[in-house]
Amino acid sequence: SAVISQKPSRDICQRGTSLTIQCQVDSQVTMMFWYRQQPGQSLTLIATANQGSEATYESGFVIDKFPISRPNLTFSTLTVSNMSPEDSSIYLCSAIAGGRDTQYFGPGTRLTVL
Amino acid sequence: AQSVTQLGSHVSVSEGALVLLRCNYSSSVPPYLFWYVQYPNQGLQLLLKYTSAATLVKGINGFEAEFKKSETSFHLTKPSAHMSDAAEYFCAVSGISNTGKLIFGQGTTLQVKP
Numbered sequence: 457s458a459v460i461s462q463k464p465s466r467d468i469c470q471r472g473t474s475l476t477i478q479c480q481v482d483s484q485v486t487m488m489f490w491y492r493q494q495p496g497q498s499l500t501l502i503a504t505a506n507q508g509s510e511a512t513y514e515s516g517f518v519i520d521k522f523p524i525s526r527p528n529l530t531f532s533t534l535t536v537s538n539m540s541p542e543d544s545s546i547y548l549c550s551a552i553a554g555g556r557d558t559q560y561f562g563p564g565t566r567l568t569v570l
Numbered sequence: 571a572q573s574v575t576q577l578g579s580h581v582s583v584s585e586g587a588l589v590l591l592r593c594n595y596s597s598s599v600p601p602y603l604f605w606y607v608q609y610p611n612q613g614l615q616l617l618l619k620y621t622s623a624a625t626l627v628k629g630i631n632g633f634e635a636e637f638k639k640s641e642t643s644f645h646l647t648k649p650s651a652h653m654s655d656a657a658e659y660f661c662a663v664s665g666i667s668n669t670g671k672l673i674f675g676q677g678t679t680l681q682v683k684p
Contacts (some may be wrong), residue, residue, distance in 0.1 A: 460613075486670075489669045489670070489671065489672075495619045497674045497676070497677075498660060498674045498675060498677050499614075499660070499672075499674045500674075501671055501672065501673075504669070504670070504671065514671075548613060548614070550614075550672075552670045557602055557619060557664075558615075558616060558619060558620045559604075559672060560616070561606070561615075561669065562612040562613050563612060563613040564612075564613045566611075
């Protein structure tokens with residue numbers, strides 16, 4: 457299994473600013489992902505964080521808005537840029553360790569944009 | 571494309587009663603299927619998974635699910651509900667080409683009444 461931590465756990469930000477969320481896994485993992493959970497809704501995949509290369513974004517998400525880094529096999533960051541109230545969501549990091557059949561999730565970062 | 575439908579956004583049962591949460595999927599390839607639970611203000615925890623082995627899958631906390639290909643279903647059950655089971659439950663299917671990406675259903679809120 458993999459234990460995933462995220463920082464910060466929550467934040468309140470002003471419109472137009474940016475926030476970087478950190479995700480740390482306690483072991484080397486093959487794949488890392490970032491999801492968004494808007495209020496009262498399910499999870500939507502933002503992107504796959506690729507180690508040493510540019511992230512792979514899902515339809516509707518772009519690098520300028522959600523730049524992602526993954527410098528090594530245990531760490532990734534997601535930045536929410538030029539925030540607006542519509543970005544208020546829970547952002548979750550996840551990872552797959554070893555085989556590709558089990559995905560573990562971090563506790564999430566609850567973001568509120570005023 | 572793959573998709574997941576959870577029937578019933580809100581399910582209420584009495585403590586000790588049977589829990590049945592419904593999930594139907596659509597997939598053009600043999601799917602991997604998952605049930606996750608999310609307690610208030612927490613991340614997602616894996617309950618159980620189906621990865622083409624036994625069709626009846628047992629998970630944590632007394633939950634189990636049965637993969638029925640003919641019905642394209644993966645319903646979650648628990649014989650006797652406990653107050654601590656009150657949470658949000660998500661069914662998910664893995665993405666095409668074994669990319670590890672998960673597609674989530676809309677979620678079902680389980681309420682357990684004393």
